[in-house]
Amino acid sequence: MMIRATALTKDYGTRRAIENLTFNARKGEILGFLGPNGAGKTTTMRILTGFMPPSSGSVEIGGYDVIENSLEVRRIVGYLPETVPLYSDMTVHEYLEYMGSLRKVPRLEQRINETIEKVELSDRASSYVGALSKGMRQRLGLAQALIHQPEVLILDEPTIGLDPGQVVNFRKLIREIGKDKTVLLSTHILPEAQQICDRVLIINNGHIVAEDTPEQLQARLTGSQRVLVQIRGDSKDVLPIVENIPGVIRAQVRNQDSIEFESLPGKDVRPEVARTLIQRGFDLLQMQNINLSLEEIFLKLTREEPAEITDSQA
Numbered sequence: 001m002m003i004r005a006t007a008l009t010k011d012y013g014t015r016r017a018i019e020n021l022t023f024n025a026r027k028g029e030i031l032g033f034l035g036p037n038g039a040g041k042t043t044t045m046r047i048l049t050g051f052m053p054p055s056s057g058s059v060e061i062g063g064y065d066v067i068e069n070s071l072e073v074r075r076i077v078g079y080l081p082e083t084v085p086l087y088s089d090m091t092v093h094e095y096l097e098y099m100g101s102l103r104k105v106p107r108l109e110q111r112i113n114e115t116i117e118k119v120e121l122s123d124r125a126s127s128y129v130g131a132l133s134k135g136m137r138q139r140l141g142l143a144q145a146l147i148h149q150p151e152v153l154i155l156d157e158p159t160i161g162l163d164p165g166q167v168v169n170f171r172k173l174i175r176e177i178g179k180d181k182t183v184l185l186s187t188h189i190l191p192e193a194q195q196i197c198d199r200v201l202i203i204n205n206g207h208i209v210a211e212d213t214p215e216q217l218q219a220r221l222t223g224s225q226r227v228l229v230q231i232r233g234d235s236k237d238v239l240p241i242v243e244n245i246p247g248v249i250r251a252q253v254r255n256q257d258s259i260e261f262e263s264l265p266g267k268d269v270r271p272e273v274a275r276t277l278i279q280r281g282f283d284l285l286q287m288q289n290i291n292l293s294l295e296e297i298f299l300k301l302t303r304e305e306p307a308e309i310t311d312s313q314a
């Protein structure tokens with residue numbers, strides 16, 4: 001195992017940010033940390049990079065304890081924090097020279113050239129950092145994380161604030177770099193985790209609530225459908241009818257003239273619902289799939305195994 005985190009807990013004063021997180025990452029794996037804002041992703045990454053100690057628990061990276069062997073850990077870990085401290089009055093080359101010299105990178109000039117080529121900034125080597133686009137700045141952030149050729153790369157919400165084109169490029173770049181590194185990446189965007197990662201940990205409220213491959217995650221999420229139905233009439237009259245249609249697992253009144261229902265995985269009951277309602281004399285005004293929000297996805301994924309609620313969070 002390249003990363004081994006055991007029973008990590010972090011309290012900020014009386015606020016418990018993460019509790020008892022245990023997870024591993026294999027060598028060469030791209031592991032995703034998926035969770036909404038405030039879930040505890042940044043806290044975990046800061047602990048992993050030795051930026052701050054946990055309140056309890058331990059982390060080993062490449063066999064080194066992040067606190068006891070912090071120098072070794074810094075040598076094998078590259079970190080792209082949520083906001084990278086970049087110096088706008090340095091050029092791209094100067095900035096990497098500076099970051100590389102702090103890390104005492106050997107043959108730095110050659111290394112800078114290799115790195116800017118990898119992140120596709122070679123033609124910007126002499127541009128001032130302040131003049132770069134957001135996407136370029138993020139690639140420069142990645143370059144500083146890669147300058148010392150770390151085996152492990154830790155990326156905190158790396159595509160946040162990029163425009164859609166830049167996001168696509170940046171994800172491709174991470175996959176490319178991840179071919180020969182262990183990568184831990186945090187995101188609050190489900191498709192991002194699915195596109196980039198080999199395995200995804202879902203973190204909510206400081207706890208790991210699910211762990212899966214992107215494929216299995218997808219299967220668990222797209223299995224069932226949620227649909228909004230609007231009719232001319234009273235939704236209270238329609239509810240019992242829809243509830244009784246085979247394949248419908250849950251239905252509820254949305255407002256006066258609409259209800260929503262959820263169907264069994266793998267079964268599209270919409271035609272049956274439409275037919276039944278029309279047969280019963282209702283005018284069907286609208287039928288619309290409802291996308292799951294991230295919060296709902298968490299609930300869904302954790303329905304079978306509810307997240308542990310502890311009373312120690314007060």
Ligand SMILES: Nc1ncnc2c1ncn2[C@@H]1O[C@H](COP(=O)(O)OP(=O)(O)OP(=O)(O)O)[C@@H](O)[C@H]1O
Pocket residue numbers: 012015016017018035036037038039040041042043044157
């Ligand atoms: N320095 C701090 N002092 C007090 N509370 C903090 C501190 N940093 C984080 N927290 C709290 O700990 C919890 C976890 O925060 P964390 O930043 O790790 O979450 P996150 O998943 O990275 O979210 P985000 O994407 O918003 O950064 C949040 O409730 C946050 O308010």
